[in-house]
Amino acid sequence: MNNNGIFDSEIDLEVLQKRAKELSRLHQEECDDDYVELVEFTLGEEHYGLELVHVREVYPLHVLTFLPGVPKFIKGITNFRGQIISILDLKVFFELEDLNLSDQTRLIILKSKNMEFAVIVDALIGVCRVPGKQISAGLPTLSGKRAEYLKGVGPEGVIVLDALRLLEDPTLVVDI
Amino acid sequence: MQFIRISLMQKLIFMFVMVVLVPVSIISFYSFRDAKASLETAAFEHLASVRDVKRSRLIDYIQERFNDLALLSESQATIDGLEKMQHQAIVADGNFGIGSFEYEALYYEINQVFSKISHSYGYSDLFLLSPDNGYVMYSVEREDDLGEKLSSGALKNSGLAQVWRQVVEKNKEVMVDFSLYAPSNNEPSIFIGAPVKKDNKLIGVVVLQLNIEQLDKLMEVQSGMGATGQIYLVGEDYLMRTNSILEEEPTILTQKVRTTAVEEGIKDLAGEYIGFDYNNTEVLSAYSHVGLDEAFGVDFEWVIVAEESTAEAFAPIRALQKRIITIGVGLVLLAIVLGFIVARSIARPLNDLSEKFARMADGDLTIEVEPSRRSDEVGILVNSAGTMLTTLKEQTGAIIDSANNLASCIGEITATASQLAAGASETSSTISEVSATVEEIRHTAKLSSEKATQVEHDSEEMNQVAVEGEESSQQAVKGMKKINDEMEYIAESIVNLSEQTQNIGEIIGAVNDLSDQSNLLSVNASIEAAKAGEYGKGFAVVAQEVKSLAEQSKDATGQIKNILSDIQKATSTAVMATERGSKAVESGVGLTENSGQTISTLQLNIDDASQAASQINASSQQQLAGMEQLVTAMENIKEATSQNVGAARQLEDATHDLSDLGHKLNEISAKFTI
Known part of the structure; x- marks a missing residue:
């Protein structure tokens, strides 16, 4: 810097621009890492969430075809845009009470490379963005199978389930 | 309204008493008053007349003494005696040589005349004095004063000296008031003196010492003045000039009398009144001044007072009073007795009758009235x-x-x-x-x-x-x-x-x-x-x-x-x-x-x-x-x-x-x- 002006030196200007870019990129990366998008829903009285990246679609339950000789957590199958997919009842799977269906009942279709199935939920709330840091490790009160598929507990008591683990769980594969 | 019931009998008695008492009281009152007044007047008149008689007698007495003196001063014997004495004085170098043969011879010669005069007229003493220096050249009684010099000696203030001085001064007869004279045993003395002249020249003074007893006797009371009556003289110094007949001691120039009478008399007044004398006794008093001044031209004055105690003067009045009261009481008692007798004869039958009528008024008709034998109104x-x-x-x-x-x-x-x-x-x-x-x-x-x-x-x-x-x-x-x-x-x-x-x-x-x-x-x-x-x-x-x-x-x-x-x-x-x-x-x-x-x-x-x-x-x-x-x-x-x-x-x-x-x-x- 000299006494004649602020941006006299080209070298100085270059350095400053470079630094600004670095700073902005760093911030953006942090932002992307920070937030997790969740599809929020209810099972009974409790709020749950599934990572949006693993969700293909949400869909109303129109027709449910029961299948004989399957574990109880398999509710049945349904026709989804010309494709037959199985329906997992999470309330049975997590050994929760109150198994009734209502007009609010919805299907959330989960999808990975190898697997695709629907879970039945009592009511769909919507999509929300949660800061990743705010998702805490877990709760000692959540016992049983739920603890296995638990990713954490978000703000306002939303139980975040590990969708990937559900999709890759071999126990869910029914082989007849 | 009648609070006390008075019976007829009481009334009658009362009337009787009143009939007696009222006229008796009125008559006694007026007669007593008149008697008292006239008695008082008589007493005062008596006193006044005694006073006047005594006063005129006193004046006469003194006038006689002055006449004696005048006779004496003009007699040849006096002139001769004086001349001889003066001659003797010249012989004795102014001193008279009293006791010397010459003086005694001269004295004897003069004394024959003068002692006779003095004794026959009753004077206490007779003096011949020299005109200069006032030597007492001759004295009948030869007391201590003989040979004394009056102008300067021990006797220069005595009554004798005063007489000498006044005679020389006034060249006429002189009288001096009472004074105590030492040579005469300090007794009160009164002197009169006159000049003795020869060819109109004063050659000596003749002096007479008056006899006090004669004066007292003059003032002694005559009959009619009672035991307490007296007459006395008082000088202007309020001392008595006579001896009181009521006192044992001599009172001349010793008894002081300062009563109203004297006070008035000094003021040349005369009068009578009832007052108190010097012993504080109530007296009737008549006073007057003697009038020596007018009569003899002397320079002093006496007051003559005649007194009598009221107790004695009014004794007849008291007696009269006592007599009137005694008679009045007797009359009243008589009236009561008479009234009682008369009233009883009238009131008793009326009283009986009134009692019976009172019972009749109460309705009792059982009573009997006995017929009376009297024929007067009561009986009827x-x-x-x-x-x-x-x-x-x-x-x-x-x-x-x-x-x-x-x-x-x-x-x-x-x-x-x-x-x-x-x-x-x-x-x-x-x-x-x-x-x-x-x-x-x-x-x-x-x-x-x-x-x-x-x-x-x-x-x-x-x-x-x-x-x-x-x-x-x-x-x-x-x-x-x-x-x-x-x-x-x-x-x-x-x-x-x-x-x-x-x-x-x-x-x-x-x-x-x-x-x-x-x-x-x-x-x-x-x-x-x-x-x-x-x-x-x-x-x-x-x-x-x-x-x-x-x-x-x-x-x-x-x-x-x-x-x-x-x-x-x-x-x-x-x-x-x-x-x-x-x-x-x-x-x-x-x-x-x-x-x-x-x-x-x-x-x-x-x-x-x-x-x-x-x-x-x-x-x-x-x-x-x-x-x-x-x-x-x-x-x-x-x-x-x-x-x-x-x-x-x-x-x-x-x-x-x-x-x-x-x-x-x-x-x-x-x-x-x-």
């Missing part, structure tokens, strides 16, 4: 009283008998009259009750007639009202039917409304489904947007908007649903209400029809009642007329009975008065005992 009075008593007894007896008869008759009459009055008043009260009852009945009949008329009138009005009521009830029936029709129409409308609302409900269900689906769609859109990553971010916003719209429409449908359910409830309630209303209207119609019938029946009944009321009215009119007649009849009866009652009352009153009269008569007669 007593005899007449006896006669009167007898007559009174007879008359009173007759009256008592009559009164008793009258009382029994009156009793009977009274009882009858009372019964009559009681009967009449009973009848009267009964009639009053009957007429009151009749009046009430009449009133009731009138009232019932009025009421019947009113009922008739009212029933006509009621008839009209009933006709109107019937018409009204018919109109009401019509109105009710109209209301029924309207109610049915309302019910139909409400049912229609209910159906419409159900249709709205179905439409709302469809809208609700649409909003659900759009909500789902929004979620899927969000998912797709998330999958699209950076490119789907704008779409995510749209999806969010869609979601909020879906939620809003859902809320709206929810509200509409609530409103619809309220409307449905309201309509069903309205349906129920209209049903109840129509039922009520039906029953109302029935009731109105019933009331119409009832009113008709009522109309018939009212007609019947009206007829009955007319009949009642007619009969009550007849009853009223009958009652009016009855009332008039009762009034007549009532009047008659009330007159009866009045008469009975008057009768009763009259008998009462009569009875009272009888009682009074009885009482009056009972006062008398026969």
